[in-house]
Amino acid sequence: MTIRTWILGLLLVAGAAYALQKAAPLRGEWRPDQVASGVYVIHGPTELPSPANQGFMNNPAFVVGETGVVVVDPGSSVQVGEMLLARIAQITDKPVLAVFNSHIHGDHWLGNQAIRAKYPDVPIYGHERVGPRVLEGAGTEWVQLMLRMTENATAGTEVVRPDRPVNDGDRIPIDGMTYRVYNNDKAHTDTDIMVLVEELDVMFLGDNAGHGRILRLEGGSFPGNVAALDTALASGAQVFVPGHGPSGGPEVARRYRDYLDTVYTTAQHGVDEGLSDFEIRPLLLPKLGPWQQWAGFDTELGGHISGAFLEAEAAAF
Numbered sequence: 001m002t003i004r005t006w007i008l009g010l011l012l013v014a015g016a017a018y019a020l021q022k023a024a025p026l027r028g029e030w031r032p033d034q035v036a037s038g039v040y041v042i043h044g045p046t047e048l049p050s051p052a053n054q055g056f057m058n059n060p061a062f063v064v065g066e067t068g069v070v071v072v073d074p075g076s077s078v079q080v081g082e083m084l085l086a087r088i089a090q091i092t093d094k095p096v097l098a099v100f101n102s103h104i105h106g107d108h109w110l111g112n113q114a115i116r117a118k119y120p121d122v123p124i125y126g127h128e129r130v131g132p133r134v135l136e137g138a139g140t141e142w143v144q145l146m147l148r149m150t151e152n153a154t155a156g157t158e159v160v161r162p163d164r165p166v167n168d169g170d171r172i173p174i175d176g177m178t179y180r181v182y183n184n185d186k187a188h189t190d191t192d193i194m195v196l197v198e199e200l201d202v203m204f205l206g207d208n209a210g211h212g213r214i215l216r217l218e219g220g221s222f223p224g225n226v227a228a229l230d231t232a233l234a235s236g237a238q239v240f241v242p243g244h245g246p247s248g249g250p251e252v253a254r255r256y257r258d259y260l261d262t263v264y265t266t267a268q269h270g271v272d273e274g275l276s277d278f279e280i281r282p283l284l285l286p287k288l289g290p291w292q293q294w295a296g297f298d299t300e301l302g303g304h305i306s307g308a309f310l311e312a313e314a315a316a317f
């Protein structure tokens, strides 16, 4: 081997080691809140990913059953997933039996890696469109996005996609309970599932609702998202866990439903009256008082108005 190839080899090894260097564990005393019997939610920050929050921004949750634990949305990084496992271990020594991922957005599922590392055979359920899209590149894009937004606080995170495709109406028996899957084609995205634990009347809404946080609607649908939340409200669930922000009763689904409905019906009215999309804002703002203090309101409103306008216009044809 020449010196040149030897040095090149050394550089490659150093580069690989650098790429694999894992960032520090998640800081902070994140405590699981018990929202129903055996159902815990770690209510994460509602800000966007940053170096300060190390990318943690969602609501990782888990259900402790008779023989094991079911995890919902283990978070945005391997660090969040490991924090979640540590909190589960403080409550029970039962193993994780299954994982649900609510949709394609990586802040909800990049933590899969930590669960898989400890439980190599654990099934990870997600809507049938999530897995293929992750393989097409969405997973790597999310890893990169989190690294950029957190200045590498999520380093070490790798793509572990959901491998058990599910769809609307599926009822999955796990550990003596029934996990009922809802999908409304397009809602927050076109990959959302909501999961009802039938025996506990607990509904995991994913990002079909934020509570105290307005969420970007991406490849989704305003009326579709409203319809999904109407379905959730009609499901008989008593406890509602949103993708971001505090859990609660039906008001969690209703408040977000009403926000989306207000934006869309106002856009629809504008389309009917032949207005342009910039004329919608002054009509809409006075109606949005209840949501004006929510995180993300200012940043998302412009996109929501143009998105709702475009959708209302297309629907009017």
Ligand SMILES: [Zn+2]
Binding pocket: 103, 105, 188, 207, 215
């Ligand atoms: Zn989302």
